[in-house]
Amino acid sequence: MANDPIHQFQISKWIPIEVGGLDFSFTNSAGFMVATVVATGAFLFVTSSSRGLVPSRLQSISEIAYEFVASMLRDSAGSQGMRFFPFVFALFMFILIANLFGMFPYFFTVTSHLIVTVALAMAVFLIVVIYGFWKNGFGFLKLFVPSGVPVVLLPLVVAIEVISFLARPISLSVRLFANMLAGHITLKVFAGFIVSLSSLGFVGVVGSVLPLAMTVGLTALEFLVAFLQAYVFAMLTCMYINDAIHPGGH
Amino acid sequence: MFVTPAFAASEQTTHGETHTETGVADDGHGSGLFPPFDSSNYPSQLLWLAITFGLFYLFLKRMVLPRIGGTLEFRRDRIAQDLDQAAHMKEEADAAVAAYEQELAEARAKANEIAQAARDEAKSQADAERSEVERELDKKLADAETRIASIKEKAMKQVGSIAEDTAETIVKKLVGGRIAKSEIAAAVKAAAA
Numbered sequence: 025m026a027n028d029p030i031h032q033f034q035i036s037k038w039i040p041i042e043v044g045g046l047d048f049s050f051t052n053s054a055g056f057m058v059a060t061v062v063a064t065g066a067f068l069f070v071t072s073s074s075r076g077l078v079p080s081r082l083q084s085i086s087e088i089a090y091e092f093v094a095s096m097l098r099d100s101a102g103s104q105g106m107r108f109f110p111f112v113f114a115l116f117m118f119i120l121i122a123n124l125f126g127m128f129p130y131f132f133t134v135t136s137h138l139i140v141t142v143a144l145a146m147a148v149f150l151i152v153v154i155y156g157f158w159k160n161g162f163g164f165l166k167l168f169v170p171s172g173v174p175v176v177l178l179p180l181v182v183a184i185e186v187i188s189f190l191a192r193p194i195s196l197s198v199r200l201f202a203n204m205l206a207g208h209i210t211l212k213v214f215a216g217f218i219v220s221l222s223s224l225g226f227v228g229v230v231g232s233v234l235p236l237a238m239t240v241g242l243t244a245l246e247f248l249v250a251f252l253q254a255y256v257f258a259m260l261t262c263m264y265i266n267d268a269i270h271p272g273g274h
Numbered sequence: 275m276f277v278t279p280a281f282a283a284s285e286q287t288t289h290g291e292t293h294t295e296t297g298v299a300d301d302g303h304g305s306g307l308f309p310p311f312d313s314s315n316y317p318s319q320l321l322w323l324a325i326t327f328g329l330f331y332l333f334l335k336r337m338v339l340p341r342i343g344g345t346l347e348f349r350r351d352r353i354a355q356d357l358d359q360a361a362h363m364k365e366e367a368d369a370a371v372a373a374y375e376q377e378l379a380e381a382r383a384k385a386n387e388i389a390q391a392a393r394d395e396a397k398s399q400a401d402a403e404r405s406e407v408e409r410e411l412d413k414k415l416a417d418a419e420t421r422i423a424s425i426k427e428k429a430m431k432q433v434g435s436i437a438e439d440t441a442e443t444i445v446k447k448l449v450g451g452r453i454a455k456s457e458i459a460a461a462v463k464a465a466a467a
Contacts, residue, residue, distance in 0.1 A: 033309040035319075046317040053315070054322035061330040068338045075345045077352060083345075090342045110335035117334075118327055138310045139319050144327075205310065 029212035033136055033205070053140075056132045060122045068117075089117065096259060101266035108265050111151065115144065116258035123204060123250035127243070135253075136204040138197065145197035148261045156268035167271040196260055203253050207246045214239045437462040 039050035068089075071082040079087055093113045097105050119135060126133025134140055156164040168185040169178070217235035221228040309315075441458050 030308065035309055035312070035315045041318075047314060048318050048321050050322065051315065051318055053319050054326070057322050057326040061326045065330060065333050065338070068334070068342070072338055072341045072345065075341065075348075077349055079345075086338075086342055087346060090339070090346065110331060110339055113339065114327065114331040114334050118330060134323075136310065137319060139316045140323055143320055143323050201310065 029209045029216065032133070032208060032212060035137075052132045053134055053137060056122070056125060056134050060118060060125055060134060063125075064117050064121045089113075093258060097262045097265070100259070100262040101269055104269050105262065105265050108151070112258055112261055112265070115148070115261060116254055119144070119200065119257050120251060120254035123254055124247070126204065126208065127246060127250060133204055133208055135200055136208060138201045141197035141201040142193070144200075144257070145193040148196065148264060149193040152264045152268040155265075156271060159269065160271050164268070164271045167267055171272070192260075192264060196257065200253050200257055203249055207242070207249055211239060211242050211246060214242060434459070434462055434466065437466070 035051045035053055037049040037051050038055055041048045041050060068086045071086045074083060076083055093116050094109060097109055097112050122134040125131050168182050173181050214235045218232045221232035438458050441462060445453050
C-alpha cells in the first residue's frame with residue numbers, strides 16, 4: 025500500500041454527511057480546501073493588518089501577490105477588467121496554495137481532482153459568457169467572427185472559433201488536473217523505487233541513489249509546476265475575461 | 275455544465291480499465307475506481323469547494339483586498355505627494371540661488387562703480403594738486419628769474435663805474451699821472467662795446 029502511487033488521491037471521509045441520497049461528507053479533500061482557504065486568508069489578513077507605509081517582509085509578500093495579479097489582469101483586460109480582480113486573485117491564491125499544500129508529504133492535493141478543476145474552470149467560463157452577453161448583448165458573438173476573413177471562409181472560421189471557445193473550460197481544467205496528477209504520481213513512483221531498490225541489499229542501496237536524485241530534482245520541478253499552473257490558470261482567466269469585455273478586439 | 279456529462283460518459287467507458295489497473299492496490303477502499311474519476315465523491319467535493327472558495331472569495335473581496343489596495347494607494351499617494359513637495363522645495367531652492375546670484379552680481383557692479391568713482395576722484399584731486407603745485411613753482415621760477423634779471427641789470431650797470439675806478443687806479447699806479455675821468459669813461463665804454 026505504501027508504494028501505491030494512486031493512494032495519495034484517495035478520498036477518505038472524515039465526517040460522513042448524506043443529504044437526499046447524495047454524499048456531502050466532509051472528506052480529506054474538503055479538509056484541505058478549508059486548510060488552504062484558512063491559511064491563505066489568515067496570512068493575507070494578518071500581514072495586511074499593519075498597513076505599514078514601509079512594508080514589513082510578510083506584508084510585502086501579500087502586496088507583491090496583489091500587484092502581481094493586478095498587473096496581470098490590467099495588462100490583458102484593461103482597467104475595465106479590474107472589476108473581476110477579487111475573483112482572479114482568489115482563484116490564483118486558491119490554486120497556488122492548494123498546489124503548494126500538495127507538496128507536503130501525506131497532504132492531499134485538492135487540485136489533483138478533476139471535479140475541482142472543472143468546477144473552477146466552469147466558474148471562469150460562466151462568468152465570461154454571462155458577463156459577455158450582459159455587457160455586449162449579441163455583440164458578444166463578434167468574438168466568433170474575426171475581422172478581415174474572406175466571406176467564403178467565414179463559416180469554417182466561425183465553427184473553429186466556436187469549438188475552440190467551448191474547449192476552453194476543458195483545456196483549462198484538464199491542464200491543471202493532469203499536471204498535478206502526473207507530477208505527484210511520478211514523484212511517488214520514483215520515491216517508491218528508492219524503497220524497493222534498498223531492499224535488494226548493498227547493490228540496491230547504491231543503485232537507489234539514482235531515483236533519489238531524480239526525486240529531489242522532481243520535487244524542485246513540482247514546486248515550479250505548482251506556481252506555474254496557478255499562474256497559467258489565472259493568466260488564461262484574464263485573457264478570457266478580456267474577450268468578455270472586448271469581444272471584437274482580437 | 276456541459277463538461278461534466280461528457281466526463282461522466284468517458285468515465286463509464288474507462289471504468290473497466292482503471293479498475294483492473296488499480297484494483298489490486300485499491301483493496302479496502304470503497305470503490306475500486308481511479309479516485310479523480312469516481313463520481314460518487316463529486317457532490318461532496320463540489321459542495322465543499324463552493325463553500326470554501328465562496329467564503330474565501332467574499333473574505334478577500336470584503337476584508338483583505340480593500341485593505342491591501344488601500345495601503346498601496348496610500349503609499350502611492352504619499353510618494354507622489356513627497357515627490358511634489360521635493361520638486362516644490364527644489365524650485366524654491368533654485369529661486370533662492372538665482373536671487374542670491376543676482377544680488378551678488380548687483381553688489382559686484384555697485385562695488386565696481388564705487389571703486390571707479392573713488393579712483394576718478396582721487397585722480398582728479400591729484401591732478402588738481404599737481405597743477406597747483408606746478409603753477410606755484412612756475413610763479414616762483416618766474417619771480418626768481420625776474421629778480422636775477424634785475425640783479426644782473428643792476429650789476430651790469432655798476433660794471434662801468436667799477437671798471438672806471440679800477441682803470442683810474444691802475445693808470446695811476448702804472449703811469450703815476452692823472453687822467454681825466456671822462457677819458458677813462460670813454461675808454462671803458464669802448465672796451466665794453
